[in-house]
Amino acid sequence: MTDVENLIPRQKAIDWLLRWKDRDVIKVVTGLRRCGKSTVLALAREAMRQSGVAKTSIVDIDLEKMGFSAPTTPEGLYELADSRIQGTRSYVFIDEPQRVPGFERAVDALYAREDCDVYITGSNSDLLSSELATLLTGRYVEHRLLPLSFSEYRSAFVEYNDDTLFNRYLVLGGMPYATQLPQEDVSEYLDGVLNTILVKDVADRHPRFNMSVIRALLAFMADNIGNCYSLKTISDSLEARGTRVSPTTVGEYLDALTECYLLFKAEPYDAKGRRLLQQGGKYYLGDLGFRHLLLGRDATDLGHRVENVVYLELLRRYQNVRVGRTGTSEIDFIVERDGRPRYYQVALSVLDERTLARELAPLRTLEDDYPKTLLTLDRIGSEDHDGIRQLNLVDWLVEG
DSSP: OOTTTTSOOOHHHHHHHHHTTTSSSEEEEEESTTSSHHHHHHHHHHHHHHTTOOGGGEEEEEHHHHGGGSOOSHHHHHHHHHHHOOSSOEEEEEEOGGGSTTHHHHHHHHHHSTTEEEEEEESSGGGGGSHHHHHTTTSEEEEEEOSOOHHHHGGGOTTSOHHHHHHHHHHHOOOGGGGGSOHHHHHHHHHHHHHHHIIIIIITTOTTSOHHHHHHHHHHHHHTTTOOOOHHHHHHHHHHTTOOOOHHHHHHHHHHHHHTTSEEEEOEEETTTTEEOSSOOEEEESOTHHHHHHHOOOSSOHHHHHHHHHHHHHHHHSSOOEEEEETTEEEEEEEEETTEEEEEEEOSOOOSHHHHHHHHHHHHTOOSOSOEEEEESOSSSOSEETTEEEEEHHHHHHHO
16 A cells, blocks of 8 residues: 555646646746645656656655654755755655745756656745746746635545535635544644644745734635735724724735735726726635635625635636626636636525526626636526526536
8 A cells, every 4th residue: 555545636636737847948837835735746756657657766855744854955855856866867855845944946956957856835925026037937837726626625535525524624614634624623623723824824925013913814815815004094994993003014914815815816807998997906816715714604604705716716716806897897716818808706605596697697797708707606597697507616616
């Protein structure tokens, strides 16, 4: 039995890594801490072994597991990798190299070798805004890994039907290890994950930031998923709750929370003018389990929680996800593929005719033939409204 047989499959990520295998670029997997990056690398190594790559040709460096024996300089990191490289072609996997100051020099040196194919992970988007990007402009590709999709999540719960499992997913989110825990233990686990992120990915990079205010801000954003707020409105709302923070600082803190993938920002987009707008973006959580942790309320705000799930799923399927505007109306999400937009509207139910008309209205104002989809939790109802597809949300997630 291999050490990966009981891991939840992350097939899209594995396919991406294998597609770039042996190409002259560094493969970078980024994403929230504990979302499964190390697992993806382990699965990719196993897939390589299954395809005929010799075990001795695979170099696995997990700096976290090495503890005090881990290298602390780029020279030490390079020498460690070099000491394990054998033969004419080696596949070098380095998990979280940012633990080593100046790591990009070691990665660059390994990349420059003709006998190395390099794969790395990172828990902060700062990885690609560091000197790595300067040294390797145009010579790396990035895969942004998110917590488990619902399709991946359900593979860990074969005893549940999809609708029952979706209720759990909406509350506890999709962090992989949380699938192995009783429901009552998930919050305790996520609290440890969150504290680690705030310390290692926020406080260490921004030592002057107030962590208690950052946590209060994250709780506010979790309580207002998908709402439009100015920085001043957020500042005023936090002050009303007893936390004083300026709008400028709110902006800095939001940037820090997006850097480490706790939050994602969907930029506003003019659907008719096909251009980005300056105001009106929305924030979504990187995992809904943090809402459960921070607020402890599971029965409220169902519509926005469902919207958050759809946003993350679209991020898995497309590079960018934006919130749309058409006149005074709003389209929940706009994505693109091959330069062609696709539009998504999300509603809990449209069995009421007035609700259906309201949800379809923004899509009907668009005078184009690009795909338009209405996602709902309804199991009955029309599947087509003059070219606008209506799909059951859970079925759409499973198909992904």
